[in-house]
Amino acid sequence: MDISTVAKRSGVPASTLRYYEEKGLICSIGRKGLQRLFAANILERLALIALGRVAGFSLEEISGILGAGDNPDIDREMLLTKATELDRTIQKLTAMRDGLQHAAACTAPSHLECPRFRRLMGLAASGAIKGQPSNKPVKKSQ
Amino acid sequence: MDISTVAKRSGVPASTLRYYEEKGLICSIGRKGLQRLFAANILERLALIALGRVAGFSLEEISGILGAGDNPDIDREMLLTKATELDRTIQKLTAMRDGLQHAAACTAPSHLECPRFRRLMGLAASGAIKGQPSNKPVKKSQ
DNA sequence: CTACAACTTAAAGTTAACTTGAGGTCAAGT
């Protein structure tokens, strides 16, 4: 597949694909002239990268998790650490989701004054602030 | 409370507090000379902001959710939209957490070849790539 | 009352993750 095919099928712009290659997150399987050629499994890898991004990992961390090369043997302990980290995040997000849902339905004048909302958020927020707030959102794709 | 007290108690640096105030995410309740004074509930608000950050919302979005002012009446539909968005994220992260945990235990040469891993990730990744990948990680706090 | 540590503002600098632009190459259709 050439780069524009990958771009079309994955939704990831060609410029980003080149950037990812430069960063070692993906690699082309060869060239036809100057044009990069990618294997079919690149789509899967891009999906995993996207997934890592929404999980709040940096490209560097993702590179660590996925392995910069192809199938390096991976630090299993690190994987478990990431899984645990993710688990804490999931718990917070769950509380936040519930909080948002409740806030949408709640009749309290300000949801900051609703005890239910406060309890839900308190759950999530405890530790949120001293934890590692490591996400930074980006322009929405499209 | 003065700014350094807030900083100490919340873990959010004073420079960030000033930045958040400038952006309208928080507001000081007054001044003693030039020094900002904050109400006690600022800590709660900061926790909510931190929470929003790990949920992948931008400061602007958080400002929208929390209300720029104090207790404006909020767009309930937007809250539900955010909750739904969050729910999809949670599902992806859950699949990813399970995938990571499995990968750590799996004996397959590369987890990219382990069918269980692929199934877990496939679940999460479907839509991840065409969805709105709106997270961007940041330097770890501390 | 004076020193000074801690605050203030405004502006510039930093980082990650991209995107854009200029200038060049090349495979493919006519």
Next chain:
DNA sequence: ACTTGACCTCAAGTTAACTTTAAGTTGTAG
């Protein structure tokens, strides 16, 4: 053979979210 459009590289630009720095002000301990 020649044009064309999609690709290439490399460098510079962009954005969000901060941090740092420079220069100035101030509440409080001595």
